[in-house]
Amino acid sequence: MQFTARRDGYVLIAPVTIFLLAMLAIPFLVDLLYSVSRVTFETLRSPSYLGPANFLSVIRDHAFWGAMLFSLRFALLTTIAQVAIGISLAVFLAPLLSKRPWLMAVLMLPMMAAPALVGLMYRLILHEFVGVLPYYFYLFFNDSPSFLGPRNAFWTLVAVETLQWSPFGLLILYSSYQSVPLEIRESAAIDGAGPWRRLIAIELPWMQPTILLVTFIRFIDSFRVFDNVYTLSGPGAGGDTTTMSIYIYEAFFHGDDIGVAVAASLILLLLSFVVLAGLLRLSRRRS
């Protein structure tokens, strides 16, 4: 019986295992092989061994470090902003949301919109002649910044990303805020702690693991951002807005050396393992 159960178990996980081998394991091996080879679209089946040269040319490429720096700054700033907005809204709106849960549906709607489409929408919204934001800037300030120009493109993208994903933080932090046990809140109130004191001494510490988790998730997602940046400003409309993902995409489709693109993507994989290891340590400490 036990033996059959195990055998049945392997049969049940066989499809997903085969799928993952085909979609992840084989591509990963190809990545490894190509990263140390000289290979172009013409020589896909006959890559020639090259050694670490691809990695060296990635590391020597200024554009690579530019993209790395862009993604790091972008992820850091948007994550901080998203978590701060998420916490503030969750705490301030909690009395409203707990009585009328459907209000949350309105607030999390932005997460249901494709980031690529939101990027396109901002092309219209920020357009200097027909866009609604420049229109109101001219109306109230007699002047409008060039939102996607070299000086402002980064901040525009930070705002776009933050506005779209703050609801994620709100949704998860709100449910964490709601899970603070009533007894703890009440006994703190009886002891004379006001709302601010309770927030800082009790509620935020209670939410801390969730806050860290949201921070990690949003950092990872914002670091690998592609869709909205690509559709809104591309690899750089005036300002240089090449993210890590866009760098890899461009290196593959518009560069002539597949090995270099693959080497860059393996460096990105290594970095995400580092972040993931941090996340795992964090969750182990929690449990």
Add this chain to the structure above:
Amino acid sequence: MKASFVSAARWLVFLAAALVLNFPVLSTLITSLKSDAEIVSNASLWVERPTLANYSHVFAMADRFDFMRFIENSVIESGLGAAFSIGLALPAAYAIVRFRVGESWLLPTVANLRAIPLIVFSIPIYLMYQQAHLLDTRFGLALILCLVNLPLVLVLLANATQDLPIELDEAARIDGASTWAVVLLIVLPLLRPIVAASAVLAFIYSWNEFLFGLMLTTSVAVPVTVGASFFFSASGGGVQWGVAAAVMILSVAPPLLLGLAAYRHIGRSMTAGAIKG
């Protein structure tokens, strides 16, 4: 007095947040109701002469920009992507929870996939697809969408299976039911609410996927997120902004409406999937 003031402030903040967060969609919706002439003369949030002309225009230029085709592709690809991920994850979730097979490697691998940027695998996948003639096919893109959704779906289904009473499937097995029969006839019906919620979420996330659609499709299987961006390049120098706005609203509407309609059922899964995933 003070309590009602605070409550009014909360409503105000809620309204402001709702408007600011949903601003891109709202503003685009407003533009889509303006004529081309009005868009040029009046960029404000006020529509002087509302018209649906832009929407009929979207469907009247199928020769240059086949919007219905993009929608059809997205419906089929997202549907298949959601179905594949559930088809693969449901048996695996059962095996992991009941037989503890793959508990130590399969579940963590898939769950942590969420933290790996899939673009890392995109180049070999592109080259594999080229060899296998899967480039620019609905089936090919659906396979990727399945991969994208697998972490969320597997975590949700494994958690839900964990909560099922074991007596039911033990009884069925004593009556001689095979493991597949137990999964399909006992577990699947019991998990219907969570399977439905996972399917809706997987459909929405598939609909919104962009990177692989951009890389792996060129004309026949182009999903709507990529197709909508074609509109900007297809119309050359002078973008018809009214029609563009209508294209964007029609492209973004299905997941938004689905999300709103199903919010009661998917809200909790979104939270759980994010926290445990």
